[in-house]
Amino acid sequence: MPTTPIQQPGKLASLWHETASQSPRPRLEEDLRVDVAVVGGGIVGTTTALLAARGGASVALLEARRVGSGASGLNTAKLSSLHGLTYSTLAGSQGEELARLYGEANQEGIERVATLCSELSIDCELQRKPHLVYSQDRGEREAIEKEADLARRLGLPATFTRETDLPFEVAAAVEFADQAEFHPLRYLEGLADSAAEAGVAVHEDSLVDGVDFGDPVRVRTQHGPAVLARHVVLATHIPFLTRGLYFARSHPERSYVVAGRLAEGEGPAAMYLSTESPTHSIRMHETGGERWLLVGGEGHKTGQGDGRSSYERLAAWTRERFGLEEIELRWGSEDHISADGVPFVGPVDPGTSNVWVATGFRKWGLAMGTAAAEVLAEGVAGREHRWTRLFDTARLRPRAAAASFVKENANVGLRFLADRVAKRGSVEDIPPGEGAVVGAGLGQRAVYRDEQGALHHLSARCTHLGCIVSWNGGDGTWDCPCHGGRFAPHGEVLEGPPVHPLEPKPRG
Ligand SMILES: Cc1cc2nc3c(=O)[nH]c(=O)nc-3n(C[C@H](O)[C@H](O)[C@H](O)COP(=O)(O)OP(=O)(O)OC[C@H]3O[C@@H](n4cnc5c(N)ncnc54)[C@H](O)[C@@H]3O)c2cc1C
Ligand code: FES
Incomplete structure (x- = not known):
C-alpha cells in the first residue's frame, strides 16, 4: 500500500469560509404549517425567503447543511452581467429582446444585492469595479468588438478596449462599468439573519427528501418532521424531483479556484474573465487587511475530469502569470448549465402552480440568482414578473437548446453503460x-x-x-x-x- 498522502497546492477551504463566522441554526424539530416553504439556503433560497416574508407571507427555509454550503459559498463572487460573449450568442439563437431581458435581470440583480446590503447593514465588503472579458487571440478581436456594440445597444454599460491592468498583453476586451464584487458568505449570513428577524423559520441540518404534491404541499425531511405549505420553492441548485426533467435539460460543470496573498500595489484593480479555453476568472479581494488574488477556471463536466490536475494547472498558471509565491487556499464547486444558456425559474411543470424551481445559472447565479428570487417571490404571491418569460420553465427553444441537449444526454447514456465495464484499479x-x-x-x-x-x-x-x-x-x-x-x-x-x-x- 502507498503510505504517503498526495501533496496538492494550498489548503482545501474557500477564502469565504475561512473568513466568515457562522453560528449553527436549529434543525427542524416539529411539523410546521406556513404559506411558503423554501428548500435550500443558497443565494436563491435565502433571498426568496426574505422577499416572500417582506411581502407578508409566513415562510420556512430548510437547508440540508449550512447556509452557503453549496455553490453560493464556493465561487469567485463577482456580481456581473458580463458572462463571456453571451449577448451575441443569446441574440443570435433567441433574439435581441431576450438578450436585453437577460442583461436587465443581471444588472438589476447587482443593484438588488447592493440595496439589500445597505438596507440591512450587511458588511460583506461589496465594492464597485469594472469587469472585463478579454482575449489574447487577435482572431477574436472582431467578435469582442461586436459583443461590446451589441451590449451597448441593449442598454448595458459596455465599451471595447485593449487597455487592462493585467500583467500580460491582451488583443481585445469588452469592459462593463460599475459591476461589483463581495464576500458571498458574509452576505448570505446577513441575509439569513435578516430573514429570521423578518419572521422566517430558518432551519439548517434539515435535508428534504420528498415532496407530496397537493394543496397544501407536504415537504418531508429525512429526519422526520414535515412542513405543510401553500407554495414550495425548490432552490436546491438542481431540483431533486424527476418532474420537469431538469437534470436532463442541463448539465453539471465543476470548476476550481486557487488563492494566495499579494503585497500592496500588486494584482489587478479590475475583475477579468478570458474567452479562451480553459477560461481564467481573475480578481483581487481585500479582507481582514489582507489582499488576496483569486484565479478560477479549469472546468470540466462533473465526474468526468480530474480535480487534482485542474488545481495543479490553475496553480501553475497563476504562479507564472502573477508571480504568486504561495497558493494558500483552493476550492471547487459546480453549476448547472441549461441547454439554451438561460436559467429555469418558475413552476416545476406546466400542470403545477405551487411548486417552484430555480436552476441552470451557468456559473453566473449570484446577480442572476438574486433576480430569480424576485421572480419566485412574485410568483408565490400570485403575480407575474417581467422576467417570468425570460426564465420560463416550460419553454421550448429548439434552435438554442437542441444541440447541447442531444450531446449531453448522449454523454450521460455513454457513461451509464461504459462505466459498468470499465477496467478498475485495486x-x-x-x-x-x-x-x-x-x-x-x-x-x-x-x-x-x-x-x-x-x-x-x-x-x-x-x-x-x-x-x-x-x-x-x-x-x-x-x-x-x-x-x-x-x-x-x-x-x-x-x-x-x-x-x-x-x-x-x-x-x-
Ligand atoms: C468555481 C465557480 C465560480 C463561480 N463564480 C461565480 C461568480 O463569480 N459570480 C456569479 O454570479 N456566479 C458564480 N458562480 C455560480 C454561482 O455560485 C451559482 O450559480 C449560485 O451560487 C447558485 O446558487 P443557488 O442558490 O442556486 O445554489 P446553492 O448555493 O448551491 O444553494 C443550494 C442549497 O440547497 C441546499 N440543498 C440541496 N439539496 C437540498 C435538499 N434536498 N434539502 C435541503 N437543502 C438542500 C444545498 O446544501 C445548498 O446550500 C460560480 C460557480 C463556480 C462553480
Ligand atoms: S446524479 Fe443522476 S445518476 Fe448520479
Whole structure:
C-alpha cells in the first residue's frame, strides 16, 4: 500500500469560509404549517425567503447543511452581467429582446444585492469595479468588438478596449462599468439573519427528501418532521424531483479556484474573465487587511475530469502569470448549465402552480440568482414578473437548446453503460486520504482509505439514477458523471439531485 498522502497546492477551504463566522441554526424539530416553504439556503433560497416574508407571507427555509454550503459559498463572487460573449450568442439563437431581458435581470440583480446590503447593514465588503472579458487571440478581436456594440445597444454599460491592468498583453476586451464584487458568505449570513428577524423559520441540518404534491404541499425531511405549505420553492441548485426533467435539460460543470496573498500595489484593480479555453476568472479581494488574488477556471463536466490536475494547472498558471509565491487556499464547486444558456425559474411543470424551481445559472447565479428570487417571490404571491418569460420553465427553444441537449444526454447514456465495464484499479493501490472505484459490473465499489489506513466500502452506484461515481482527488469527494450528484468520502450527500447516501457495503 502507498503510505504517503498526495501533496496538492494550498489548503482545501474557500477564502469565504475561512473568513466568515457562522453560528449553527436549529434543525427542524416539529411539523410546521406556513404559506411558503423554501428548500435550500443558497443565494436563491435565502433571498426568496426574505422577499416572500417582506411581502407578508409566513415562510420556512430548510437547508440540508449550512447556509452557503453549496455553490453560493464556493465561487469567485463577482456580481456581473458580463458572462463571456453571451449577448451575441443569446441574440443570435433567441433574439435581441431576450438578450436585453437577460442583461436587465443581471444588472438589476447587482443593484438588488447592493440595496439589500445597505438596507440591512450587511458588511460583506461589496465594492464597485469594472469587469472585463478579454482575449489574447487577435482572431477574436472582431467578435469582442461586436459583443461590446451589441451590449451597448441593449442598454448595458459596455465599451471595447485593449487597455487592462493585467500583467500580460491582451488583443481585445469588452469592459462593463460599475459591476461589483463581495464576500458571498458574509452576505448570505446577513441575509439569513435578516430573514429570521423578518419572521422566517430558518432551519439548517434539515435535508428534504420528498415532496407530496397537493394543496397544501407536504415537504418531508429525512429526519422526520414535515412542513405543510401553500407554495414550495425548490432552490436546491438542481431540483431533486424527476418532474420537469431538469437534470436532463442541463448539465453539471465543476470548476476550481486557487488563492494566495499579494503585497500592496500588486494584482489587478479590475475583475477579468478570458474567452479562451480553459477560461481564467481573475480578481483581487481585500479582507481582514489582507489582499488576496483569486484565479478560477479549469472546468470540466462533473465526474468526468480530474480535480487534482485542474488545481495543479490553475496553480501553475497563476504562479507564472502573477508571480504568486504561495497558493494558500483552493476550492471547487459546480453549476448547472441549461441547454439554451438561460436559467429555469418558475413552476416545476406546466400542470403545477405551487411548486417552484430555480436552476441552470451557468456559473453566473449570484446577480442572476438574486433576480430569480424576485421572480419566485412574485410568483408565490400570485403575480407575474417581467422576467417570468425570460426564465420560463416550460419553454421550448429548439434552435438554442437542441444541440447541447442531444450531446449531453448522449454523454450521460455513454457513461451509464461504459462505466459498468470499465477496467478498475485495486484496493492495495489506494493511498491514505484517497478513494477509488474497484470491482466489476454491478458489484463495483467506491472504496475510501482514511488517513489512519482503514478502508471504507460503499456501493459505487449513485442513488439518483444509478450511474457509477468516480473519485475526485482534488476535492476528496465521490462525483457522479451523469447529473452532478456528489458524495463525501463516507457516502453522505453533498450535492443533489441524489438525496440518499451511497450504500455502505461489507468488506470483501
Ligand atoms: C468555481 C465557480 C465560480 C463561480 N463564480 C461565480 C461568480 O463569480 N459570480 C456569479 O454570479 N456566479 C458564480 N458562480 C455560480 C454561482 O455560485 C451559482 O450559480 C449560485 O451560487 C447558485 O446558487 P443557488 O442558490 O442556486 O445554489 P446553492 O448555493 O448551491 O444553494 C443550494 C442549497 O440547497 C441546499 N440543498 C440541496 N439539496 C437540498 C435538499 N434536498 N434539502 C435541503 N437543502 C438542500 C444545498 O446544501 C445548498 O446550500 C460560480 C460557480 C463556480 C462553480
Ligand atoms: S446524479 Fe443522476 S445518476 Fe448520479
